[in-house]
Amino acid sequence: MQQSKLITMDEFTIMETRKFPQATGELSSLLRDIGLAGKLVNKQVRKAGLVDIIGEYGATNIQGETQQKLDVFANETLIGILKYSTDCAGIASEENDDHLAFEDSFSANSKYVVLFDPLDGSSNIDVNAPIGTIFSIYRRVSELGKPCTIDDFIQPGNRQMAAGYIIYGSSTMIVYATRLGVNGFTLEPSIGEFCLSHPNIKCPENGKIYSINQGNTSKCSEGMVSYLNYCMEPNKEEGRPFSHRYIGSMVADMHRTLLKGGIFIYPADKSSPKGKLRLQYECNPMAFIIEAAGGKATWGGGNIMDIQPTELHQRTPVFIGSKNMVNKVLEYVGA
Ligand code: P6P
Numbered sequence: 001m002q003q004s005k006l007i008t009m010d011e012f013t014i015m016e017t018r019k020f021p022q023a024t025g026e027l028s029s030l031l032r033d034i035g036l037a038g039k040l041v042n043k044q045v046r047k048a049g050l051v052d053i054i055g056e057y058g059a060t061n062i063q064g065e066t067q068q069k070l071d072v073f074a075n076e077t078l079i080g081i082l083k084y085s086t087d088c089a090g091i092a093s094e095e096n097d098d099h100l101a102f103e104d105s106f107s108a109n110s111k112y113v114v115l116f117d118p119l120d121g122s123s124n125i126d127v128n129a130p131i132g133t134i135f136s137i138y139r140r141v142s143e144l145g146k147p148c149t150i151d152d153f154i155q156p157g158n159r160q161m162a163a164g165y166i167i168y169g170s171s172t173m174i175v176y177a178t179r180l181g182v183n184g185f186t187l188e189p190s191i192g193e194f195c196l197s198h199p200n201i202k203c204p205e206n207g208k209i210y211s212i213n214q215g216n217t218s219k220c221s222e223g224m225v226s227y228l229n230y231c232m233e234p235n236k237e238e239g240r241p242f243s244h245r246y247i248g249s250m251v252a253d254m255h256r257t258l259l260k261g262g263i264f265i266y267p268a269d270k271s272s273p274k275g276k277l278r279l280q281y282e283c284n285p286m287a288f289i290i291e292a293a294g295g296k297a298t299w300g301g302g303n304i305m306d307i308q309p310t311e312l313h314q315r316t317p318v319f320i321g322s323k324n325m326v327n328k329v330l331e332y333v334g335a
Helices: 010-020 026-046 069-081 124-128 214-219 222-232 250-260 279-294 323-333
Strands: 056-060 066-068 088-092 112-120 131-139 160-166 172-178 181-188 193-198 209-211 261-267 296-298 318-321
Touching: 010 026, 010 193, 026 069, 026 112, 026 131, 026 160, 026 172, 026 193, 056 069, 066 124, 066 323, 069 088, 069 112, 069 124, 069 131, 088 279, 112 124, 112 279, 124 131, 124 214, 131 250, 131 279, 160 250, 160 279, 172 193, 172 250, 172 279, 181 279, 193 261, 214 222, 214 261, 214 279, 222 323, 250 279, 250 318, 261 323, 279 296, 279 318, 296 323, 318 323
Parallel strands: 088 112, 209 261
Antiparallel strands: 056 066, 112 131, 131 160, 160 172, 172 181, 181 193, 261 318, 296 318
């Protein structure tokens, strides 16, 4: 798409808001706040090799995972920005045991809450592989004027108002979806702005890439093993054998899947009977994005976004990507 001028994310969100006279601009303002947090995290990620910010923080999070210093920085940056936003009543984070209600009167009267994985794939930080921030925005269900409650954070994914990710890769991009569609913005460092680079993203209905940690095959179900064999069998009509790509960073694997088509899978297995990836701040936001782009996301027995969460950090199996590839894997693993 040849654009006459750079359109910044701020300009774009304002243009989107103007399409709806009744829109208050609060959601757009919240997206801009998250974009600011992404720029601040990006600054640290880009120099991680040069300052004492790589390496372990010496603590572990609720997941029992060793926290990397950049994890902590990203988490604190997002909390700090959203706490002083005019549109966020509170947050939930992979790095925090419980949700955090912002107590000031402005926040208590805000109608949105944000969930995030502040730095997904952080085990890749030390090897300079792509990492990312994943976020999900809901309209709160608790009473305005009072602190938000856990009920605001365990809504099903089909109640999301917006979702997105920031990928710190060969370039830094923010991709977010609303019900209007999916758009991608690339950070232009010389002006410090995210600029529209991928308008109206659509996930191809078919793909030739399957993305899974194949090292776990021995722990997978028979149906999953059969599907992996299907991916590896030659079949010119179906374009097989497919290519296998797995970065081990969900944001990076999902960004490729969104743009080029394919399927990303983290199934339940003997080690992770409920799957490994988290529902509320990894799978649901990615499901919202991929389905807004025409793809599909299932846990194997139904739509990811129809799951009624029972706890903040619960996990789910995930099969997500090109619609026809997800339908095919369901023939093998569908509950
Ligand atoms: P495994 C990173 O730790 C993460 O949460 C996702 O970003 C990634 O897709 C997955 O775990 C990788 O898990 O078990 O293959 O190392």
